[in-house]
Amino acid sequence: MQKKYANCLHVCKKYTIFAAIFSFDTYTMELPFAESWKIKMVEPIHKSTRKEREEWLRKAKNNVFLLRSEQVYIDLLTDSGTGSMSDRQWAAMMTGDESYSGARSFFELKDVITSLTGFKYVIPTHQGRAAENVLFSHLVKPGQVIPGNAHFDTTKGHIEARKAFAIDVTCDEARDTQLEAPFKGNVGLEKLEKVLKENEGNVPFMVLTITNNTVGGQPVSMANIKATCELCHKYGVPVNMDSARFAENAYFIKTREPGYADKSIKEITKEMFSYVDSMTMSSKKDGLVNMGGFIATNKEDWYEGCKQYCIPFEGFITYGGMNGRDMAALAVGLMENTEFDMLDTRIRQVQYLASKLDEYGIPYQRPAGGHAIFIDADKILTKIPKEEFPAQTLTCELYLEAGIRSCEIGYILADRDPVTRENRFGGLDFVRLCIPRRVYTNNHMDVIAAALKNVYDRRESITRGLKIVKEAPLMRHFTVELERL
Numbered sequence: 001m002q003k004k005y006a007n008c009l010h011v012c013k014k015y016t017i018f019a020a021i022f023s024f025d026t027y028t029m030e031l032p033f034a035e036s037w038k039i040k041m042v043e044p045i046h047k048s049t050r051k052e053r054e055e056w057l058r059k060a061k062n063n064v065f066l067l068r069s070e071q072v073y074i075d076l077l078t079d080s081g082t083g084s085m086s087d088r089q090w091a092a093m094m095t096g097d098e099s100y101s102g103a104r105s106f107f108e109l110k111d112v113i114t115s116l117t118g119f120k121y122v123i124p125t126h127q128g129r130a131a132e133n134v135l136f137s138h139l140v141k142p143g144q145v146i147p148g149n150a151h152f153d154t155t156k157g158h159i160e161a162r163k164a165f166a167i168d169v170t171c172d173e174a175r176d177t178q179l180e181a182p183f184k185g186n187v188g189l190e191k192l193e194k195v196l197k198e199n200e201g202n203v204p205f206m207v208l209t210i211t212n213n214t215v216g217g218q219p220v221s222m223a224n225i226k227a228t229c230e231l232c233h234k235y236g237v238p239v240n241m242d243s244a245r246f247a248e249n250a251y252f253i254k255t256r257e258p259g260y261a262d263k264s265i266k267e268i269t270k271e272m273f274s275y276v277d278s279m280t281m282s283s284k285k286d287g288l289v290n291m292g293g294f295i296a297t298n299k300e301d302w303y304e305g306c307k308q309y310c311i312p313f314e315g316f317i318t319y320g321g322m323n324g325r326d327m328a329a330l331a332v333g334l335m336e337n338t339e340f341d342m343l344d345t346r347i348r349q350v351q352y353l354a355s356k357l358d359e360y361g362i363p364y365q366r367p368a369g370g371h372a373i374f375i376d377a378d379k380i381l382t383k384i385p386k387e388e389f390p391a392q393t394l395t396c397e398l399y400l401e402a403g404i405r406s407c408e409i410g411y412i413l414a415d416r417d418p419v420t421r422e423n424r425f426g427g428l429d430f431v432r433l434c435i436p437r438r439v440y441t442n443n444h445m446d447v448i449a450a451a452l453k454n455v456y457d458r459r460e461s462i463t464r465g466l467k468i469v470k471e472a473p474l475m476r477h478f479t480v481e482l483e484r485l
């Protein structure tokens with residue numbers, strides 16, 4: 001026993017001498033990055049066979065929206081309402097006030113929104129498109145023109161359903177997917193001015209979407225937000241900020257735009273909102289909740305107008321389609337998601353996936369966006385013509401390969417031109433790999449990248465796309481039915 005101890009001591013001494021000689025201080029390892037949270041609750045997910053997936057996809061008419069969630073292994077359909085709430089949010093749910101009117105949870109939520117945005121009037125709605133519905137019901141008349149940096153499909157849908165026109169004024173950099181530019185979500189100011197000039201008196205507002213989802217979750221710089229608002233205001237046009245991913249946008253301003261590195265995310269969001277006249281919000285994204293939305297503004301006349309539509313469509317103005325407990329969880333979610341560490345964890349995960357795709361040479365909208373990677377399907381399935389929907393075809397291939405559900409953000413989502421009824425092939429054709437917040441680990445990212453590499457490696461053999469057999473006149477991608485050619 002004693003001998004053993006002596007031996008041990010000898011080894012320790014030797015080690016100390018070794019450590020001293022090689023001065024371990026100089027070799028101190030930098031600690032790797034890790035998530036700013038730990039996991040408290042898990043949900044099992046299941047793999048399937050290719051044969052099963054072939055059958056399921058056939059039954060879903062080659063539209064992944066029509067799959068059942070149990071048929072999906074890793075779900076990248078959307079980051080909307082699919083995130084994990086924190087323990088603090090779940091705790092807040094218990095304290096929700098369900099009073100029909102004047103609920104405490106509403107006033108707590110309103111105070112948080114006012115502190116982050118500076119807006120004093122707040123109308124809750126059941127989700128983002130409901131906020132659009134209420135605000136646009138008050139503002140949009142047939143024949144009007146609403147410019148925006150790539151309106152999201154529901155935004156465009158609510159404009160076109162009112163026989164008005166959504167005109168895209170996104171900067172040209174966004175169209176070159178391989179160009180590395182920090183703020184590809186920006187508004188093209190010359191394009192915007194042209195629309196404002198040509199339609200003077202017929203533009204009820206402009207929609208500024210941050211981050212710009214449709215072109216790849218690309219951010220808008222503070223300088224561009226400011227210049228866009230100045231330009232619109234010069235023409236007497238108010239600006240509504242579609243704010244679904246406002247916190248991610250603030251993260252990119254902090255990390256990419258000169259002058260903002262030392263500002264907090266909350267200071268940055270306050271400045272972003274100070275330039276615009278109102279916001280519509282899908283709380284299902286940067287609000288970190290599964291359901292909810294709101295409108296906020298300082299314009300009293302808009303608030304009064306919105307009230308008239310909130311009550312019949314959504315509910316009384318202090319709940320507008322939300323439970324008291326959901327408003328309580330949202331108030332906490334908004335505060336949490338405007339903390340740098342939370343955003344840093346999230347966006348680094350998206351960037352991690354991008355780095356794997358770089359390794360395999362798979363083209364995507366560069367640089368990686370805030371909430372998703374947008375795969376450039378046109379550059380991968382080069383044998384499939386536009387008319388056969390390359391991005392939708394790739395979405396199906398990725399599902400067949402590994403049960404990964406992604407989403408087409410391309411020619412199907414673009415809908416038909418409301419006047420000519422032709423498909424709109426003018427934009428980009430992406431497959432969006434959308435990462436839910438606080439849900440998957442980087443091991444899942446490795447699986448996604450490997451599955452995509454397998455499809456990429458056999459891209460030359462994919463020569464036939466899809467044909468639409470049934471579609472809705474508006475927002476067709478949700479329910480479209482397709483046939484394999």
Ligand code: F0G
Nearest residue numbers: 078080127128129152154213242244282
């Ligand atoms: N605006 C943007 C920029 C969006 O991305 C969305 C929804 C909405 C408005 C509508 O909000 O879903 O709460 O009604 N985007 C989801 C997505 C559906 O998958 O990107 P909602």
